[in-house]
Amino acid sequence: MKPCVLQTGPLSPKLDAEIADAFQVHPLWKEADAAAFLAANGAEFDAVATSAPVGASTELVAALPSLKVISCRGVGLEKIDLAAARARGIQVSGTFGVLTDCVADLAFGLVIDVARSLSAADRFVRAGHWIKDKYPLTRRVSGKRLGIVGLGQIGRAIAKRAGGFDMEVRYTNRAPVEGVSYAYEQSLEALARWADFLVVSVSGGPSTHHLISSKVLEALGPDGFLINVSRGTVVDQQALVAALAAGTIAGAGLDVYADEPRVPEALFALDNVVLLPHMASGTVETRRDMEDLVLANLKSFFETGKVLTPAI
Numbered sequence: 001m002k003p004c005v006l007q008t009g010p011l012s013p014k015l016d017a018e019i020a021d022a023f024q025v026h027p028l029w030k031e032a033d034a035a036a037f038l039a040a041n042g043a044e045f046d047a048v049a050t051s052a053p054v055g056a057s058t059e060l061v062a063a064l065p066s067l068k069v070i071s072c073r074g075v076g077l078e079k080i081d082l083a084a085a086r087a088r089g090i091q092v093s094g095t096f097g098v099l100t101d102c103v104a105d106l107a108f109g110l111v112i113d114v115a116r117s118l119s120a121a122d123r124f125v126r127a128g129h130w131i132k133d134k135y136p137l138t139r140r141v142s143g144k145r146l147g148i149v150g151l152g153q154i155g156r157a158i159a160k161r162a163g164g165f166d167m168e169v170r171y172t173n174r175a176p177v178e179g180v181s182y183a184y185e186q187s188l189e190a191l192a193r194w195a196d197f198l199v200v201s202v203s204g205g206p207s208t209h210h211l212i213s214s215k216v217l218e219a220l221g222p223d224g225f226l227i228n229v230s231r232g233t234v235v236d237q238q239a240l241v242a243a244l245a246a247g248t249i250a251g252a253g254l255d256v257y258a259d260e261p262r263v264p265e266a267l268f269a270l271d272n273v274v275l276l277p278h279m280a281s282g283t284v285e286t287r288r289d290m291e292d293l294v295l296a297n298l299k300s301f302f303e304t305g306k307v308l309t310p311a312i
């Protein structure tokens with residue numbers, strides 16, 4: 001008898017098929033009344049397969065009394081009720097490790113793009129402006145100061161890339177990280193004052209909500225750039241829009257937003273911000289690896305009792 005997996009939403013045709021082949025799977029998103037379906041059938045499910053944007057809410061976890069494991073595609077697990085899972089001994093896995101390089105690569109792409117104005121310059125040429133105007137000078141990246149907010153796997157990968165650009169790195173974190181050579185700064189505002197580029201790579205959720213406040217943006221200052229590859233909720237987005245429009249900061253490179261896929265239209269006309277559609281892990285290679293790991297976590301749990309890449 002194959003274990004029963006509740007899938008919260010479509011993941012990809014390949015992964016959907018693989019899960020259906022390996023397990024008894026039910027596509028919750030196809031239920032017209034999901035709550036009624038769960039009330040009637042929730043006890044059947046041993047596992048949940050989900051993704052970071054969808055998660056596994058408190059209500060969903062509570063509706064599954066037989067739940068033993070949640071396998072998530074993604075690393076930002078703030079939409080999964082980890083406390084409830086921990087209290088019930090439910091294992092939770094994320095796709096840790098396999099997306100680190102692509103997210104760090106994209107973070108550095110945003111550093112270079114926003115400092116050297118690459119996207120805006122491309123628009124300048126395509127609009128025919130180069131025929132009559134020179135493009136304005138931009139800002140150097142190499143040798144500048146990089147402040148990292150959150151020195152987890154992704155933060156450390158970003159710091160590693162900074163070495164290639166001869167950048168000095170400092171970081172802030174819930175606590176100093178053992179075994180790293182970068183200087184620890186307990187104060188986020190002090191780090192922002194020091195940094196030329198402030199790169200945000202913390203987890204989302206209530207503990208980091210609006211961590212990047214108007215005061216932090218003021219500390220970053222008119223020569224400073226903000227890069228966000230974490231979660232939109234980590235930044236006070238209203239304050240960021242105002243800071244970009246007023247020149248309180250020099251610019252920003254954003255891959256995440258407070259209310260995706262909606263992006264403040266006030267940003268669309270600004271050339272000092274680069275707007276990406278939450279694509280940091282969105283490469284062919286990384287998504288394949290992430291999806292393979294979602295399946296491998298489920299299989300590992302039912303074969304050995306343990307997931308491969310636990311979140312708790």
Ligand code: 8YV
Nearest residue numbers: 051052053073074075076281
């Ligand atoms: C994707 C992410 O949104 O890993 C995360 O937490 O935000 C991104 O990689 C997610 O992986 C899609 O499932």
